[in-house]
Amino acid sequence: MDTGSLLPAAHHQNRPAHTVKNVEASLEAFISNPHISVHHAANLFELNKSTVNRTLQDHKFYQYKLQTCQKLFDEDRACRRQFAEDEIILIESDRDHLQNLFFSDEAHFHIYGGVNRQNYWYWNEENPSCYAEEPLYSPCVTVWAAIGEHGIIGPFFFEGNVNSGNYLQLLQNEFWPALHGLVHIDHARFMQDGTPPDWGRAVCEWLSENFGDRWMGRDLPSMPWPARSPDLTPIDFFFWGYVKSKVYTTPIRDLDELRERIVTAIKGITVKTRYKAILGYRQRLHRCLELDGEHVEITYAP
Incomplete structure (x- = not known):
């Protein structure tokens, strides 16, 4: 009726x-x-x-959290479309490509920078006007890691600011030996997003010498990683967000405890979760093409 x-x-x-x-x-x-x-x-x-x-x-209404993302320009969308198309072809024609690809990036963790504010809600008859004070300056650590189907390399912590010099030392002294223990080095692939430390001349020369044309980075002729595309790489769309969700469950006393929590959170990532994150990369490439290069919006549930 x-x-x-x-x-x-x-x-x-x-x-x-x-x-x-x-x-x-x-x-x-x-x-x-x-x-x-x-x-x-x-x-x-x-x-x-x-x-x-x-x-x-x-009526199938669901609650969604607003997310921020970097603004894309027309040339960005074109680069993202081309990259997604090329990567899909490469993945489908070469089974070694995605299996041996490691995605890398660094992240900043502040002591007071990420407490879960869901714990700050109050139930009361009146607004209690309560506030949680945070200092203007919050001590932090910078941490680098790489994730691939075969495992996670890191975390490695930087002392002070990241520059092309200490980044190159990390690649040579920490990343490269660890990579040898996970994959056949002649098949290994590597991705970095092209931040200033990543793009130092000595860094690029070392990567080209050791990976040949099997690495992704900014403005490369063979595998150019598109600018403003953290939504496409598992290290950004999954890894760091997942780690921070584990690290900031309760307040942190000092930098030593912060480092310990980061290490513990990364060790807790299961093989199944890691595989799903890498699979998400392939799914997001297809989604990027469907959206004509626009930001990808896929909910990832570990």
């Missing part, structure tokens, strides 16, 4: 007419303003929060 209502008939049988009307109005409010909260809608339309939640669930 057509009731002329947005709600399924089963959901407004035996309900007072004003309740049905208010439920419909609450749904229309979410359609017109996706940022409205359940609590606000319940108060506005004199409904229980459970009623509003159930209405949203019945």
Whole structure:
């Protein structure tokens, strides 16, 4: 029977007419303003929060977290399309490519920079006006790692700022020996995103000498990594976010504890989770083509 209502008939049988009307109005409010909260809608339309939640669930409304991303320019989209197309062809024609590809990047971890703010909610009759103080300057560490199907290399911590000199030392003294223990070195592939330390002349010469044309980086003729594309690499779209979600569960005392938590979090990444992250790279390449080079939006669930 057509009731002329947005709600399924089963959901407004035996309900007072004003309740049905208010439920419909609450749904229309979410359609017109996706940022409205359940609590606000319940108060506005004199409904229980459970009623509003159930209405949203019945109509397949889901809660999403707004994410920030780097602005893409027209030339970026063209480069991303071309890269995705070339990579897909390479992956499908050479099974060694993705199997032996290691994605690398560094990240900054602040002592006070990432406590899970879900733990900061308060239930009270009135706004308690409570604040969690954080210092203006938060001590931090810079950490580098690489992830591939065969394993994780790192983490390695930098003392002070990262530059092409200490980055090259890391590649030579830490990364290269570890890589030998995971894959046949003649088949190994390497990716870096092209930040200034990555692009030092000595760094590029060393990579070309040891990897030949089997490494990705900024403006390379053979495998140019597209600018502003952290959404395509597992080290960024999965790895560092996953590690930070484990590191910042509770407040951190000092840098030593911060380093320990980073090491523990990385050791806790399972083989299955790592495989899913690498598989996500291939999926995102296809998605990038579908979106004509735009930012990729795929939810990754480890």
